[in-house]
Amino acid sequence: MKVSADDVKYIAQLSRLTVPETEMEKFTEQFNQILNYADILQKIDTAGIEPTAHVLPVSNVLREDVAKEGVTHEEALSNAPAVHNGGFKVPRVIE
Amino acid sequence: MTKYITVIGLEVHAELKTKSKAFCSCSTAFGSAPNTHVCPVCLGMPGALPVLNKQVVEFAIRAGLALNCEIKKFNKFDRKNYFYPDLAKNYQISQFDKPICENGHIDVNVNGEEKRIGITRIHMEEDAGKLVHSGATISTSDSSAVDYNRAGVPLIEIVSEPDMRSAEEARAYMENLKAILEYTDVCDCKMQEGSLRCDANISIMPEGAKEFGTRAEIKNLNSFRALVRAIEYEVERQKEILEDGGHIVQETRTWDDANGVTLSMRSKEEAHDYRYFPEPDLVPVQLDDAWIERVRSELPELPAQRQARLVKEHGLPEYDASLIVATKAMAEYFDEAVKTAKDSKGVSNWMLGDVSAYLNNEGITISEFKVTPAHLAELVNLTKDGVLSSKLAKKVFAEMLKEDKAPSVLVKELGLEQVSDEGAILKLVEETIAENPQSVADFKAGKDKAIGFLVGQIMKKSRGKANPGMVQKMLKEKMQ
Numbered sequence: 001m002k003v004s005a006d007d008v009k010y011i012a013q014l015s016r017l018t019v020p021e022t023e024m025e026k027f028t029e030q031f032n033q034i035l036n037y038a039d040i041l042q043k044i045d046t047a048g049i050e051p052t053a054h055v056l057p058v059s060n061v062l063r064e065d066v067a068k069e070g071v072t073h074e075e076a077l078s079n080a081p082a083v084h085n086g087g088f089k090v091p092r093v094i095e
Numbered sequence: 096m097t098k099y100i101t102v103i104g105l106e107v108h109a110e111l112k113t114k115s116k117a118f119c120s121c122s123t124a125f126g127s128a129p130n131t132h133v134c135p136v137c138l139g140m141p142g143a144l145p146v147l148n149k150q151v152v153e154f155a156i157r158a159g160l161a162l163n164c165e166i167k168k169f170n171k172f173d174r175k176n177y178f179y180p181d182l183a184k185n186y187q188i189s190q191f192d193k194p195i196c197e198n199g200h201i202d203v204n205v206n207g208e209e210k211r212i213g214i215t216r217i218h219m220e221e222d223a224g225k226l227v228h229s230g231a232t233i234s235t236s237d238s239s240a241v242d243y244n245r246a247g248v249p250l251i252e253i254v255s256e257p258d259m260r261s262a263e264e265a266r267a268y269m270e271n272l273k274a275i276l277e278y279t280d281v282c283d284c285k286m287q288e289g290s291l292r293c294d295a296n297i298s299i300m301p302e303g304a305k306e307f308g309t310r311a312e313i314k315n316l317n318s319f320r321a322l323v324r325a326i327e328y329e330v331e332r333q334k335e336i337l338e339d340g341g342h343i344v345q346e347t348r349t350w351d352d353a354n355g356v357t358l359s360m361r362s363k364e365e366a367h368d369y370r371y372f373p374e375p376d377l378v379p380v381q382l383d384d385a386w387i388e389r390v391r392s393e394l395p396e397l398p399a400q401r402q403a404r405l406v407k408e409h410g411l412p413e414y415d416a417s418l419i420v421a422t423k424a425m426a427e428y429f430d431e432a433v434k435t436a437k438d439s440k441g442v443s444n445w446m447l448g449d450v451s452a453y454l455n456n457e458g459i460t461i462s463e464f465k466v467t468p469a470h471l472a473e474l475v476n477l478t479k480d481g482v483l484s485s486k487l488a489k490k491v492f493a494e495m496l497k498e499d500k501a502p503s504v505l506v507k508e509l510g511l512e513q514v515s516d517e518g519a520i521l522k523l524v525e526e527t528i529a530e531n532p533q534s535v536a537d538f539k540a541g542k543d544k545a546i547g548f549l550v551g552q553i554m555k556k557s558r559g560k561a562n563p564g565m566v567q568k569m570l571k572e573k574m575q
């Protein structure tokens with residue numbers, strides 16, 4: 001077992017996901033299956049091979065620095081559950 | 096009591112002066128109404144794809160070269176994952192293990208000693224949005240409003256080595272860094288507006304220790320003064336804990352400027368587990384020598400070179416030159432003024448004296464100063480040519496602050512020309528000698544002080560306008 005139930009709880013917390021206690025065993029099992037699969041790949045000898053940063057053999061896709069209009073203020077806020085002073089209203093975040 | 100050594104490293108975020116954002120074409124204009132420079136990319140809409148702004152790479156190379164870094168040819172971007180409402184995508188596009196610049200340095204001078212501060216790395220990333228709290232402070236607010244205008248504005252993060260040993264060294268590093276970013280024109284460096292931001296990693300260790308102590312990361316340092324005060328406070332706080340037999344907790348703290356203390360930010364703790372992975376939506380950027388060398392060849396004169404030039408070409412003392420070059424606008428004002436001034440040192444004296452005092456008093460910068468460099472040069476020339484005494488020059492300067500007129504015009508309007516006419520001065524000298532026989536006798540009896548009194552009398556009669564050098568000379572001649 002590479003991953004314990006506690007690891008799953010921690011990862012769920014980092015991802016802001018609620019994992020019911022009843023499903024914890026199932027998720028722990030699945031996490032471990034995924035990691036075991038990765039272990040198979042780890043066995044391949046990659047000495048001297050550059051890490052792949054991107055799957056496409058393409059680089060330098062760049063645009064010129066020109067500002068353009070985006071969406072309107074109204075459009076931007078149209079999906080917001082709540083709006084306050086022209087901003088997306090969110091619950092207070094404690095620092 | 097144990098003697099402690101302070102160890103400081105700085106992480107500086109500089110917003111790049113591009114017209115559009117890093118990964119979308121939204122404007123980077125500051126101070127617009129909330130959520131008016133936004134699009135699907137910077138709002139984190141599913142399916143929206145980022146495309147890198149070429150100017151971001153250009154600016155990062157320029158800053159790196161000016162800070163003596165190696166420029167890395169292979170560049171990729173990574174996702175830094177964390178949940179906070181200022182980040183619509185729930186990840187920030189940054190560079191994790193392949194920063195664009197490495198191994199740079201800045202040489203600073205503290206109390207006459209040269210010191211080299213290492214720069215570990217510089218990487219490109221995007222800024223987050225802004226949270227506006229509904230109440231006066233975050234703890235009295237029940238909600239916040241998010242403005243994504245700033246989300247996606249390009250940044251470079253400049254990470255120093257833990258090479259600084261005092262608040263003064265940290266300040267000197269920060270001042271030099273700010274000047275270099277201004278000179279290279281990659282950032283407008285407005286600390287109050289947040290376009291240049293600084294976090295400090297601070298730890299202390301007993302003298303002779305081999306390992307650094309546990310560090311605290313201090314955020315929200317948005318002025319040089321805040322940086323210095325926060326370091327001083329934090330060092331004392333850590334000393335007290337160690338002296339009481341306690342342990343320093345590695346944590347993020349925020350500087351509370353109003354109360355002059357650092358406070359723990361517990362919520363940031365778990366955020367350190369960022370689970371970086373390569374950004375699949377952006378392809379790598381491969382730099383070549385031609386690009387890097389072209390940027391190098393276009394580098395402007397940097398503060399250290401400019402300082403050397405002011406010393407060499409204008410005969411300024413090192414210290415004065417360092418103050419002039421510390422801000423780009425100040426250095427440009429000087430260069431403009433000395434074009435027509437007959438006395439460069441005079442220009443520098445005015446700028447570091449009365450001009451700086453006025454700017455500080457008004458709380459403005461030299462860019463907002465109404466007196467033109469040409470007018471200041473003229474004032475310097477009027478003094479140099481003996482038209483104005485230094486005392487009257489100050490009077491004219493006070494008028495120049497009030498109205499936009501050439502000093503020569505003001506001198507005429509105020510009737511302040513220094514009298515250098517021999518006949519007129521002779522008349523005053525003779526009158527004064529006749530009126531003060533006792534002082535004349537004292538002078539002849541060898542009391543040198545008496546001449547000061549007589550000069551004073553003549554200056555009074557002329558309402559400060561007589562050329563003091565001529566008065567002194569003619570008085571002596573007349574009393575021999």
Ligand SMILES: [Zn+2]
Binds near residue numbers: 121133134138
């Ligand atoms: Zn956008």
